[in-house]
Amino acid sequence: MAVAYLNLGTYVLAFVSLALAIIAPSVQAHIAVYDEYWTQRQTEALRRTLESYEPDPLxxxxxxxxxxxxAMETTEAVNGTRRELRVVGGGRKTIKKRGGRFQSLNAIDKCWRGDKNWAKNRKKLADCVLGFGRKTTGGKAGPIYEVTDASDNDVMNPRPGTLRHAVTRDRPLWIIFAKSMVIKLQQELIITNDKTIDGRGVSVHITGGAGLTIQFVKNVIIHNIHMKFIERRAGGMIRDSENHFGLRTESDGDGINIFGATNVWIDHVSMRNCSDGMIDAIMGSTAITISNCHFTDHEEVMLFGAKNGDVIDKKMQITVAFNHFGKRLDQRMPRVRYGMVHVVNNDYTHWQMYAIGGNMNPTIISQGNRFIAPPEEDKKQITKREYTPYPEWKSWNWQSERDYFLNGAYFVQSGKSNAWSSTPKNPIPRKFTIRPQPGTKVRRLTKDAGTLGCKPGKSC
Known part of the structure; x- marks a missing residue:
């Protein structure tokens, strides 16, 4: 047994060393000086990538x-009972709603939104994530930190009470906001391990210089905030943790940049108008769920895997669920290199070029989405294999099940059904073991995508 552990440890060390050697020339990612601090963070991040990989994604x-x-069955059962109660006694009975719009059929929302005491039980949210990011707990293990100051005037020595001060602390924190605010960032906001940014109960808008950077860290939740008009910034000396700062190069203008990070959950975020991508997940990022978000007004929405040479992204596994891809979007919802993406129960109401694309043989499982094609006849195809001839991509595993196609939309499948499960324990006669909710139900599943207007004392 000791020999077996030794061999595994040797393999992991060799893999990490190889990965470091491969990515070292290109890994800078806005880090101008790659000092001992960042080298150690990168090494730890690569180890976590290997540890977080799910060998049987099924x-x-x-x-x-x-x-x-x-969630669908229990909600429909409750609604059915209520319909019956309306005619009890020979007359109609008015049924009072339990506040808000919490009666969503969405399994993630149903986990917490019915609790009128959600503001006192904020950390229950961390128990609700599903998908590849299901082990994300954010700042659950730490205290509540209340942001009271919307300023971002000092990126080197952020003032206590600001969001920048909160996210750079070297301990778990559950970050909330004392009031509604607009935070205009001066530079990218670099988030450390074990943080939750929870915007429920107020209206938080993040805008201006650069966006959120989740780089070589683990365990981050971003929930219920607006992000808009994110711009490129020239960089400079920026604090990246409580006891370290460093020189950063020009930022890309991504809304949320996930770089070499694991266990990340982005939920109920409304995004529009970023200079580059809205959400990028690159360089070994994995164990990610993006859910209940609303995206509008952008060209390139999501990029998963930045370069063909980044083979570490073969370990990338991401769930994209219950999102609404809305008006004035062009492409990349998402665009994938390597890895595996489960695209499930999303509402695609707009695209101009394509909805889902990729290259370098990614696995894409599309289940129970609604796709409404644009009116132009040459834009009906949902999928796009980029820079790859048919003889190569015909074996890629791009599968569609129970998707709902409208206005001529169509998904070009490839590969073999169930081939995406690396080692299926029991061969099955149908495509997938547990069937997804059909695309015909997506409008109800995604009706509250984007930020929620939650009020303390009422179900959300």
């Missing part, structure tokens, strides 16, 4: 679809 997609079906 377990994760089944887990997601099971909970989606369970």
């Amino acid at each position: 377990n994760v997609t089944d887990h997601f679809n099971y909970h989606s079906a369970l």
Whole structure:
């Protein structure tokens, strides 16, 4: 047994060393000086990438679809009972709603939105994530930190009470906001391990210089904030943790940049108008769920995997669920290199070039989405394999099940059904073990995508 552990440790060390050697020339990612601090963070991040990889992704997609079906069944059962109560006694009975719009059929929302005491039980949210990011807990293990100051005047020595001060602390924190505010960032906001940014109960808008950077860290939740008009910034000396700062080069203008990070959950975020991508996940980022978000007014929405040479992205696994891809979007919802993406129960109401694309043989499982094609006849195809001839991509595993196609939309499949499960324990006669909720139900599943107007003392 000791020999077996030794061999595994040797393999992991060799893999990490190889990965470091491969990516070292191109890994800078706005880090102008790659000092001992950043080298150590990168090494630890690569180890976490290997540890977070799910060798049998079928377990994760089944887990997601099971909970989606369970939430749908229980909600419909309650609604059915209420319909029956309306005619009891020979007359109509008015049924008072339990506040808000919490009666979503969405399995993630159903986990917490019915609790009128959500503001006192904020950390319950961390128990609700599904998909590949299901182990993300954010700042659950730490205290509440209340942001009271919307300024971002000093990126080197941020003032206590600001968001920048909160996210650079070297301990778990659950970050909330004392009031509604607009935070105009001066430079990219670099987030450390074990943080939750929770905008419920107020209206928080993040705008201006650069966006959120989740780089070589783990365990981050971003919830219920607006992000808009994110711009490039020239860089400079920026604090990246409580006890370290460094020189950064020009930022890309991404809304949220996930770089070499693991266990990340982005939920109920409204995004529009970023200079580059809205959400990028690159360089070994994995164990990610992006859910309940609303995207509008942008060209390139999501990029998963930045370069063909970044083979570490073969370990990338991401769930994209319950999102609404809305008006004035062009492409990349998402665009994928390597890795595996479970695209499930999203509402695609607009695209100009394509909805889902990729190259370098990614696995894309599309389940129960609604796709409404644009009116132009040459834009009906949902999928796009970029820079790759048919003889190569015909074996890629791009599968569609229970998707709902409108206005001539069509998904070009490839590969073999169930081939995306690396080691299926029991061969199955149908495509997938647990079937997803059908695309015909997506409008209800995504009706509250984007930020929520939650009020303390009422269900959300």
